[in-house]
Amino acid sequence: MKGYVPGEQPVAGAAEKFIKLNTNENPYQCSPKVKAAIGRVVQSGLQKYPDPLATAFRIRAAELLGVDPDWILCGNGSDDILTIVTRAFVGTSDMVRFANPSYLLYRTLAEIQGAACDIINYNADWSLPAEFGKPNDWIRLAFLANPNSPSGTMVPPSAVAELASTLPCPILVDEAYVDFADTNCLSLVAENDKIMVARTLSKSYALAGLRFGYLVAQPHVIRELRKVKDSYNCDALSIAGATAAIDDGQWLNETRGAIVATRERMTAALTELGFDAVPSQANFVWCPHASVPVEPIYQKLKQAGVLVRYMRYPDCGDGLRISVGTDEQVDACLALLKSMV
Amino acid sequence: MKGYVPGEQPVAGAAEKFIKLNTNENPYQCSPKVKAAIGRVVQSGLQKYPDPLATAFRIRAAELLGVDPDWILCGNGSDDILTIVTRAFVGTSDMVRFANPSYLLYRTLAEIQGAACDIINYNADWSLPAEFGKPNDWIRLAFLANPNSPSGTMVPPSAVAELASTLPCPILVDEAYVDFADTNCLSLVAENDKIMVARTLSKSYALAGLRFGYLVAQPHVIRELRKVKDSYNCDALSIAGATAAIDDGQWLNETRGAIVATRERMTAALTELGFDAVPSQANFVWCPHASVPVEPIYQKLKQAGVLVRYMRYPDCGDGLRISVGTDEQVDACLALLKSMV
Numbered sequence: 308m309k310g311y312v313p314g315e316q317p318v319a320g321a322a323e324k325f326i327k328l329n330t331n332e333n334p335y336q337c338s339p340k341v342k343a344a345i346g347r348v349v350q351s352g353l354q355k356y357p358d359p360l361a362t363a364f365r366i367r368a369a370e371l372l373g374v375d376p377d378w379i380l381c382g383n384g385s386d387d388i389l390t391i392v393t394r395a396f397v398g399t400s401d402m403v404r405f406a407n408p409s410y411l412l413y414r415t416l417a418e419i420q421g422a423a424c425d426i427i428n429y430n431a432d433w434s435l436p437a438e439f440g441k442p443n444d445w446i447r448l449a450f451l452a453n454p455n456s457p458s459g460t461m462v463p464p465s466a467v468a469e470l471a472s473t474l475p476c477p478i479l480v481d482e483a484y485v486d487f488a489d490t491n492c493l494s495l496v497a498e499n500d501k502i503m504v505a506r507t508l509s510k511s512y513a514l515a516g517l518r519f520g521y522l523v524a525q526p527h528v529i530r531e532l533r534k535v536k537d538s539y540n541c542d543a544l545s546i547a548g549a550t551a552a553i554d555d556g557q558w559l560n561e562t563r564g565a566i567v568a569t570r571e572r573m574t575a576a577l578t579e580l581g582f583d584a585v586p587s588q589a590n591f592v593w594c595p596h597a598s599v600p601v602e603p604i605y606q607k608l609k610q611a612g613v614l615v616r617y618m619r620y621p622d623c624g625d626g627l628r629i630s631v632g633t634d635e636q637v638d639a640c641l642a643l644l645k646s647m648v
Numbered sequence: 649m650k651g652y653v654p655g656e657q658p659v660a661g662a663a664e665k666f667i668k669l670n671t672n673e674n675p676y677q678c679s680p681k682v683k684a685a686i687g688r689v690v691q692s693g694l695q696k697y698p699d700p701l702a703t704a705f706r707i708r709a710a711e712l713l714g715v716d717p718d719w720i721l722c723g724n725g726s727d728d729i730l731t732i733v734t735r736a737f738v739g740t741s742d743m744v745r746f747a748n749p750s751y752l753l754y755r756t757l758a759e760i761q762g763a764a765c766d767i768i769n770y771n772a773d774w775s776l777p778a779e780f781g782k783p784n785d786w787i788r789l790a791f792l793a794n795p796n797s798p799s800g801t802m803v804p805p806s807a808v809a810e811l812a813s814t815l816p817c818p819i820l821v822d823e824a825y826v827d828f829a830d831t832n833c834l835s836l837v838a839e840n841d842k843i844m845v846a847r848t849l850s851k852s853y854a855l856a857g858l859r860f861g862y863l864v865a866q867p868h869v870i871r872e873l874r875k876v877k878d879s880y881n882c883d884a885l886s887i888a889g890a891t892a893a894i895d896d897g898q899w900l901n902e903t904r905g906a907i908v909a910t911r912e913r914m915t916a917a918l919t920e921l922g923f924d925a926v927p928s929q930a931n932f933v934w935c936p937h938a939s940v941p942v943e944p945i946y947q948k949l950k951q952a953g954v955l956v957r958y959m960r961y962p963d964c965g966d967g968l969r970i971s972v973g974t975d976e977q978v979d980a981c982l983a984l985l986k987s988m989v
Binding site: 308309310311313314316327330332333334335336337341342345346348349350352353354355356357358359383384386387390394398399412415419421509513514515516517518533534535537538539540541542543544545548 | 649650651652654655657668671673674675676677678682683686687689690691693694695696697698699700724725727728731735739740753756760762850854855856857858859874875876878879880881882883884885886889
């Protein structure tokens with residue numbers, strides 16, 4: 308087994324020399340209210356175990372999402388949520404379904420369980436074939452990143468509901484990037500107990516370093532998942548920081564607005580440079596190029612101090628996935644690209 | 649499946665009303681250097697992903713432990729380490745061996761994998777029967793809490809080495825409490841690649857709220873375990889805090905000294921009250937009582953505002969596991985006990 312390989316992280320000290328547009332981090336600092344909340348917990352001491360169920364976060368999130376707190380499970384990043392769900396539903400010789408190309412971790416999680424992967428290729432327009440909802444005897448869990456990575460595209464909630472209605476197993480809709488999108492699948496959770504929605508504070512809340520994510524599912528599902536998670540999977544600082552983050556709606560709106568505006572400008576500029584930039588609902592843009600090989604461009608950008616993610620897929624070719632940075636970072640990247648294509 | 653049930657945590661607000669001697673937390677605040685290190689990271693921002701391998705911690709820990717950094721795997725608390733090791737070594741229908749009574753999580757981890765439990769009872773003097781090292785065809789992993797909970801006793805490193813030599817599978821020596829003990833199994837790791845040592849910063853470093861633990865094993869073992877862990881399992885704050893914690897040896901020595909001194913005084917007083925207090929190498933004391941039922945004592949202590957852990961085991965009876973608090977906390981508990989037995 309190969310294991311999942313995360314995006315490059317420059318070693319400490321070298322990080323400042325790079326413009327990092329490769330792991331979809333938020334280019335802005337988190338809300339000052341998050342820093343203050345963490346500071347208060349640090350000052351009060353860390354010798355006690357944290358609340359195993361992150362109740363403070365769940366109460367505030369429930370108000371904002373319009374569900375009850377027992378519909379929410381918190382995790383050490385949404386990767387922890389994906390791990391918990393996989394361990395709860397999937398055993399050796401079972402099958403996990405996911406779309407391709409998408410988040411590579413789904414395959415790793417299936418392989419760790421000793422399960423088979425049922426991989427459904429996206430259509431050329433990044434819609435999902437009906438095959439994704441087709442029942443079979445072995446499938447125990449389906450993953451759908453929505454918005455998807457690397458494409459930044461979304462399957463409409465109505466299509467997700469339809470696929471889920473024919474699936475014989477739960478489907479985890481991975482909404483890591485949904486705060487940058489026009490729509491989401493949250494309301495489907497109440498309609499169908501096979502639908503679960505996972506979210507993270509890493510991207511839209513600029514808290515990748517804090518590790519906090521959560522799942523919304525019906526209470527009888529959450530109850531079973533709690534048995535599988537590590538008892539104290541969220542630390543006291545991340546619970547306080549995450550609660551303060553979701554409480555600061557104004558910060559989210561402003562930051563999201565800035566990133567979406569930069570994304571639209573960036574997409575237009577990349578299209579002008581000849582990339583087949585895919586209109587994005589996330590904080591990155593997927594850029595294949597019909598006539599210019601992109602791997603050398605990735606290398607040259609790196610040499611010039613700009614990290615983007617080069618990705619190659621057997622069935623759909625290669626491309627650059629460029630995260631939306633600040634306007635200055637994006638302009639620096641675009642200027643370099645202009646000199647290369 | 650029932651799932652692991654952690655010790656009681658009073659809900660926020662009520663916590664201050666209790667003297668908490670039930671989950672083996674350190675009664676003292678962590679080193680001020682830990683708070684300062686966390687504060688620096690918070691100020692510099694949390695929008696970037698943390699170092700997936702917690703390199704800064706591993707470099708400093710390696711110096712202190714006398715190994716190379718690639719002998720160390722970091723986790724979100726040592727529970728994360730136990731989970732990673734179980735997922736790496738144990739599949740459906742395999743077998744996990746552990747001693748009884750001990751940390752209840754070992755059973756839960758085996759059950760989540762769909763594995764069988766091979767439970768070996770401690771001898772009456774808390775030594776381990778040779779049976780613990782006996783090979784069979786199904787066993788894939790053995791757990792040994794050392795010092796053990798609830799007993800606070802240790803199996804000597806020489807005995808651990810001997811049991812490991814006959815075991816056909818890896819053994820994880822769970823040294824969560826080892827900083828309060830006179831000896832440890834660290835040096836065995838280099839002698840036998842089946843021996844792994846897990847540690848946590850929750851107890852001796854007063855950082856239960858931060859979630860940080862680590863494993864020491866031979867590099868070829870660590871390499872495989874890395875494939876199973878969540879990519880970013882340790883957050884940026886815990887990596888910085890944990891590194892500062894292990895760097896402050898003076899704080900550790902002073903705090904450990906205070907806790908061990910209180911423990912010895914507490915053990916003597918409990919013995920005088922008629923408890924069969926077991927001499928402890930940890931930061932708690934296991935207290936069965938030959939003539940007085942202890943469950944009502946647990947209840948009465950709780951009503952009086954002192955939380956201890958009541959534990960009952962089918963094969964070895966019941967008792968109170970009392971964490972070593974500050975001298976004031978322990979005196980309050982002892983005064984109450986005096987009025988009850």
